[in-house]
Amino acid sequence: MAHFVVVGAGAAGLMAGHELARAGRRVTLLEARERCGGRIDPLPAAEFGYPAEGGAEFVHGAAPLTRALMRDAGLPLAPRGGRRWSARTGTLLPDTSAVPGELRFYDALLRLKHDLPIAEFLETHFGGPADAELRRSITRTVEGYDAADPRRASTFAIRDEWLARDDGEHGRVAGGYGALIAHLAAEIGRHGATLHLGAAVAAIEEAGSGITARCRDGSAVVADAAILAVPLPILSDIALPVAARERALAAVADIGFGNVVKFLLRFRTRWWAEHGGRNLSDLAFLLSDAPVPTWWTQHPADHPVLTGWLAGPRADRVVPLDEAGLIELGLTSLAEIFALPPERLRHDLVAARAINWGRDPWARGAYSYATPATRAAQALLRRPDGGHIFVCGEALYAGPDMGTVEAALASGRDTARDILAGR
Ligand SMILES: Cc1cc2nc3c(=O)[nH]c(=O)nc-3n(C[C@H](O)[C@H](O)[C@H](O)COP(=O)(O)OP(=O)(O)OC[C@H]3O[C@@H](n4cnc5c(N)ncnc54)[C@H](O)[C@@H]3O)c2cc1C
Numbered sequence: 001m002a003h004f005v006v007v008g009a010g011a012a013g014l015m016a017g018h019e020l021a022r023a024g025r026r027v028t029l030l031e032a033r034e035r036c037g038g039r040i041d042p043l044p045a046a047e048f049g050y051p052a053e054g055g056a057e058f059v060h061g062a063a064p065l066t067r068a069l070m071r072d073a074g075l076p077l078a079p080r081g082g083r084r085w086s087a088r089t090g091t092l093l094p095d096t097s098a099v100p101g102e103l104r105f106y107d108a109l110l111r112l113k114h115d116l117p118i119a120e121f122l123e124t125h126f127g128g129p130a131d132a133e134l135r136r137s138i139t140r141t142v143e144g145y146d147a148a149d150p151r152r153a154s155t156f157a158i159r160d161e162w163l164a165r166d167d168g169e170h171g172r173v174a175g176g177y178g179a180l181i182a183h184l185a186a187e188i189g190r191h192g193a194t195l196h197l198g199a200a201v202a203a204i205e206e207a208g209s210g211i212t213a214r215c216r217d218g219s220a221v222v223a224d225a226a227i228l229a230v231p232l233p234i235l236s237d238i239a240l241p242v243a244a245r246e247r248a249l250a251a252v253a254d255i256g257f258g259n260v261v262k263f264l265l266r267f268r269t270r271w272w273a274e275h276g277g278r279n280l281s282d283l284a285f286l287l288s289d290a291p292v293p294t295w296w297t298q299h300p301a302d303h304p305v306l307t308g309w310l311a312g313p314r315a316d317r318v319v320p321l322d323e324a325g326l327i328e329l330g331l332t333s334l335a336e337i338f339a340l341p342p343e344r345l346r347h348d349l350v351a352a353r354a355i356n357w358g359r360d361p362w363a364r365g366a367y368s369y370a371t372p373a374t375r376a377a378q379a380l381l382r383r384p385d386g387g388h389i390f391v392c393g394e395a396l397y398a399g400p401d402m403g404t405v406e407a408a409l410a411s412g413r414d415t416a417r418d419i420l421a422g423r
Contacts, residue, residue, distance in 0.1 A: 210222060
């Protein structure tokens with residue numbers, strides 16, 4: 001029976017392993033962390049009062065595979081509710097979300113024939129002083145939502161993503177993404193796959209007609225083929241046979257990978273619900289120009305937790321700060337937005353985390369984004385070249401939602417199906 005080693009037990013690796021094990025293949029999963037899930041990172045419910053998410057949190061767009069898996073696991077979607085507020089004008093007001101010149105922007109996007117970085121697109125089509133606010137608004141979204149550098153991010157990919165964005169109800173997995181991963185891990189075990197935690201793979205070597213996966217602790221697994229399901233920056237850390245390594249390095253350089261710092265601050269009360277004479281009890285998202293610019297609540301659930309988000313090139317600039325320094329940055333940002341003394345917020349704080357994904361040794365960033373060269377790079381990486389080393393993961397997904405759980409699941413499933421079909 002053919003034996004596959006899957007390196008990395010995140011959404012992509014688990015899904016690839018599940019497909020192969022279900023089809024009767026022997027599967028061994030090697031995972032560097034002491035848990036499955038990778039960038040799905042549930043935090044202890046005791047810390048925040050619910051299974052808060054240190055990594056992926058929302059189900060975006062249509063996400064057909066994610067939703068099918070949720071149905072299998074009996075996990076409903078907890079729909080998002082509430083209102084977006086903005087502090088960008090200096091006063092807290094309901095956000096209108098209107099991009100100035102939005103119609104002209106989409107019109108120019110739809111007429112674009114050749115891909116180019118979004119910053120260049122904006123300069124070419126909206127370079128004048130009258131469009132300064134349009135440029136700022138688009139740039140902020142590309143940096144904040146896609147965690148992307150606008151000087152590299154593909155305009156075509158942004159167009160595809162933004163035009164597809166309204167498909168499907170947005171929300172969270174009731175019980176958290178961790179419950180979905182637990183379901184997938186249980187299923188894969190039921191189909192006979194073996195999972196080794198704390199097994200960091202250092203090298204994949206060719207061995208006869210198969211491969212040997214060598215772990216940092218000196219252990220090794222011999223198999224017919226390896227599927228690398230690790231985050232993009234980690235691909236270049238694993239020693240590979242020369243041809244596979246050259247292919248990986250060339251492709252990795254053409255796929256963008258951005259950083260995110262995610263803040264979770266639990267307070268004694270939802271102090272923001274009544275603020276400065278305003279009723280903010282329906283606050284869902286809060287946009288601002290503070291150093292940590294974006295915040296959200298768990299509305300309609302009433303946990304007294306605010307989640308902060310700092311992404312893209314701005315997240316790279318806070319790398320020298322340790323977790324305590326980042327938490328302080330989060331608190332001072334909230335103090336600035338709500339015009340409150342920081343001591344007042346510090347006094348109310350019950351639990352706090354600031355997770356800088358750029359410092360995570362097994363991710364080294366948050367998620368990928370497309371550059372104009374990415375589709376070709378993905379095709380190159382997906383090509384099996386001799387059939388012993390395959391690559392999957394969210395960064396390999398060519399659909400409109402790169403950088404999501406859905407992308408990871410789809411890439412894992414498609415890689416396994418290609419292998420089973422002998423493609
Ligand atoms: C802060 C943050 C917020 C996000 N928010 C959302 C969201 O709201 N919605 C959404 O859909 N997506 C979101 N994402 C993206 C989503 O989490 C990822 O796209 C997805 O989880 C990636 O899955 P993956 O299997 O490709 O990679 P990973 O989850 O990173 O899995 C790779 C696995 O490989 C392991 N590994 C690494 N190196 C080695 C090695 N040498 N040997 C063995 N194992 C190794 C890692 O430990 C990891 O478990 C978010 C990500 C972050 C960081």
